[in-house]
Amino acid sequence: MHKTKNSLKEILFPVATFFIILIVWQLIDFVFKIKEVILPNPIEIFNQIIRNFSTLIGHTYITMFEAVFGFIAGSILAILIAVLFVYSSKSKKALYPYAIALKATPLYALAPVLVIWFGNGMPAKIVMSAMVAFFPVLVGAVKGFTAIEPEALDLFRSLSASELQIFSKLRFPNALPYILPSLKIATTLAVVGATIAEFTGASRGIGHLIVNSSYYLETSMMFAGIIFISIAGVLFFYLIEFIETKVVFWQVHD
């Protein structure tokens, strides 16, 4: 009883905030008569969404397609390289410092270069998404594969387990609570990566739509695009979070 009351509040409060912001926004717009080109009001954005709903959905689909593919490719590659690092300390020593350094650099700056290399189509965007998704997953996976209780290794060795068994029954499941949070970070980065890559040269996708609308000063369309890609990004994030709660069921959540 008490719990349902609380969870109701947890939904009610943010929803209330959302509508208050919209109303204040609309009021400011009404009082100061801000031009639509500078800042469209919520009603104008809403109308824009209604008029161009299928266009927006189409562009969002393209961007999310690139982001999801980049995310999958980047994460799989990251996990494979993490496995390499676990079994070859030389390659880890040689490469891992660069991985950590690259994680902190704005890889997005490479987007125009990728357009030169891979052209105007989807591959450049998928590569961009994969690159930015790669590093957090690599760091998470390396941590997970190596963060093992020494006694657990002793246990497996005392049972004369093979390296393959140690990996499949100990290292891999042990790494999941580290990998899944890094995948959640990677979802956000992959969507940003795809959108930014579209800014630099594309004929489809939300990034293209936003840049193109800016040429025609269709600010409300730009906002509509931002809203669509934001919602899609959030849904992507929560999909992985949902998978996390199923896969890493033993981890205590607060």
Add this chain to the structure above:
Amino acid sequence: MIQIKNLTKDWKTKGKNLTAIDNIDLSVSKGEFVSIIGPSGCGKTTLLRLIAGLIKPTSGEVIVNEELSKRNSIKKLSVVFQNPVLLPWRNVIENVKLPLELDNNLKSSVKDKIRLVGLSSFKHYYPKELSGGMQQRVSLARALVLNPELLLMDEPFGALDELNRNKLNLELLKIHRRLNPTIVFVTHSISEAIFLSDKVVILSNGPAKVKDIVEIQLPRKRTIELKETKKFQDYVKCIRQKIV
């Protein structure tokens, strides 16, 4: 069962040699319950890891069941660690089953072993749903699932409160009577060592040497009341004096 001859283990730290185990000789016969006792950090765990074959001696040898060189003898040995080391993604049954999964040739009844440690009604629970004492019971069941001839225990009940420790001591004795494995039990509790063992090996502070071996001549079937008897107290006094 176990023959330890001139066993020495050095650790190399920062270019220096640190002797952890210094020329230990010890023999344990089949079915015997032997406790190893000594001050913290004296090398008890190192000795146990050497017997388990988890680390290699610097010199000397450990012969288990006179066939150490044969790989299959290792299967007859189980270790119970200080921590329960349960896999959090596996429930009780799955945790106890682990040793059997690692070697498909082995067959044993998982449910019997879970019953033996009194966890039948918890067999679908996950480690985080169990108390510390229950987790250590699961760890014991997992060690027993191989029907080991030799059970190596490294302060398994050290993290438990007095009541749980006593309870598990009694159950360990029951298991020892029923399955009769050879047990080497590391502890720093004098009374636990006396209560459980046929023989208490006292190690000196690092490097570990065998300071003395005390035979415990108390009836094999033991109850908690035994701890209040004069004879038991005399053993405690005797060992305490030797340990310092």
